[in-house]
Amino acid sequence: MVNRVVLFVIDSVGIGALPDAEEFGDVGANTLGNIIKAEGGIHLPNLISLGLGNIDGIIGIDPIESPLGAYGRSDEVSQGKDTTTGHWELAGLHLTKPFKTFPDGFPESVIQAFEEKIGKKILGNKAASGTAIIEELGEEHLKTGYPIVYTSADSVFQIAAHEEVIPIEELYKMCRIAREIMMGDHAVARIIARPFVGTLGSFNRTSNRRDFSLNPPGETVLDIAKREGFDVIAVGKIEDIFNGQGITEAVHTEDNMDGIDQTINYLNKENKGIIFTNLVDFDSKYGHRRDAKGYKQALEDMDQRIPELLKSLKKDDMIMIVADHGNDPTFKGTDHTREYIPILIYGEAVKPNVNIGTRKSFADIAATIADILGIPSTGKGDSFKSLMM
Structure with missing residues (x-):
């Protein structure tokens, strides 16, 4: 029985170009893989212990024999590669039309x-x-x-x-x-x-x-969880991304470490439902600024805190570590990149060393959370609960 799911977004940590990357000018992008290549390696023992190196198609990290968690990756259905599109799809919405951009400035x-x-x-x-x-x-x-x-x-x-x-x-x-x-x-x-x-x-x-932000154009798993009486706690910029919709409590954060501290703080409280965290520094401080060295260091700093995060989980808790898009610091320009996102899942109810494969949509995560909490789904995505529990 799982009563609480932590959806933990390591913002922009993509793991390789999606099949349609050419349409976005992103062939060859691989945020994690290219950081490892550019910096001559990376030290992420705790993410690796959960199964990071066992994810299909991952580059630069070797698989291990017995990962502690379930692992996989996801394709994206929505037409975009930005924060809002990625998070809304994680919460169970598909955007068929990309948001309007103004490359030449505003009218x-x-x-x-x-x-x-x-x-x-x-x-x-x-x-x-x-x-x-x-x-x-x-x-x-x-x-x-x-x-x-x-x-x-x-x-x-x-x-x-x-x-x-x-x-x-x-x-x-x-x-x-x-x-x-x-x-x-x-x-x-x-x-x-x-x-x-x-x-x-x-x-x-x-x-x-x-x-x-704009209001999400439909009901998300957050709205449904809130309506069904669950807590939906937003850590970092999550409240802004959803314009407060479906959120019961929120805290803004100063940086990645504060985001981890606040997540642990909520794990130590009595609540049930969803804790939705975003660690934005990877994207804003290192991805957009094309700072591969800083990005690598930020990933290693976060990895050191993973044991503390996992120790804070109660018996009926589960954590899903995911991303929302890529932002390859070795790639051209300063824009996000259209990439697969990693999925790492850990908790007492989760079978270790289970490959959930390549999911067709980030919305599979929302469908799985709904399935785990026993609430209605948004109708988008397929639950992978039965594969890993």
Whole structure:
């Protein structure tokens, strides 16, 4: 009997290009495999003990004889390779149409409406790396007080501002205004507040980032679990990704280590249902910045905490360690990559050394969680409960 499932997302840790990667310009992408290749190896003994090296098609990690957990990988049905698409599919939704992107910046009508509502001009309005654009426009921002607006290859409208120039609450208010404007024909998946601090030449983004998402277009396993009386606890940016829908309690985190601490904190409390955690640093600090060395170190740091996480599990708990897309730091550009995600499952009720194979959809995870908790499914995905329990 399992009463609580931890869905633990190691953000952007893809394990190889999907069959349709060519359509996304991602042939050859392999976040984990290419980090291992570029850095001459990696030390992940705890993930390996759960079966990481036994996953079909994994590159750079040898299989072991008796993994402690069940393991596999998943293809993606939804048309996208971004955070929102990946998490929504993990929760049991398929998106047949990709979110709108603005590679050449936002239309003049959008910018004009935004400037009128916030009572200020903006800087930027182009696709750019978040760290690069604050270095480029930071001085002008400090002088004028105008927010920096930019996008990326993702479906995002991002607003960067120095915390001493535009206070956090004012920045969040600007994001809510942008969210109202970026609907209908101009709808983007997320409006993102990107606050930073520091002086010219040494700006640093802070953990006060917030995402203002669209509502999921249908019912997720989170909505169903909440309706059925279960706790649905969101750790990290999960609450933002689902715009609060289907969540009973939430905590935002400062970094990966805080995300692990908060997950353990909730495991030590009396709750039942779903603890949904996202560790974002892999993606935001290392993937997008194309920092393979930093990415490797972050993975090794997380791996050291895995025993502590597993020890916190009660007899009727289960953990599923997954990703939401890839972000190969050795690949061209600064965008996410269309990849398989790993699936590692551990708990007293889980049979060790079971290969659940290649799943057709991330939604298989949602279907399995629904099956385990004895609640209705979203109708998307196939449960693999019978294979591993």
